[in-house]
Amino acid sequence: MRYWLFKSEPETYSIDHLAKDRTTFWNGVRNYQARNLLKEAQPGDGILFYHSSAEPPGVAGLAQVAEAAKPDPTQFDKKSEQYDPDSSKDDPRWWGVTIRFERKLPRFVGLPELKGMRALSAMVLLQRSRLSVQPVTDAEWRAIVEAGTR
């Protein structure tokens, strides 16, 4: 079982939206590296639900992978903003996973706090910009869940 961090702009889709929907298909990823990571995600994997472009940005809650990757239908939809004319149904380029709400963290863990945590000094979130799906280590997961539960 692995851990991931998914970024979402809360104005578009927040942890509260997920809490209400219970599950959602996480699609619209159009970055190859993020896509490759999505395809590795397996049911039961843990997800840190991160609010980006928010005030403040940070980890708002937990989710889990409910269903492994399937082709993202928006890539075939000419009317979609996410339409990709170069993708084919035989060999889809873009994929998404179904995720399930687990719980909101009692304490939102903001980015400034994350930056100050020693256990996270090598975390992808803090080292690499602009990657919307990221791997998270066991130790990072534990440190963040603990910080958000205290």
Add this chain to the structure above:
DNA sequence: GCCAACGTTGGC
């Protein structure tokens, strides 16, 4: 609103 980071596109 600004801008750094960085991925993608396309001319050569």
Add this chain to the structure above:
DNA sequence: GCCAACGTTGGC
């Protein structure tokens, strides 16, 4: 294959 131009992400 290089690299300049351009677009997007996302923190501040």
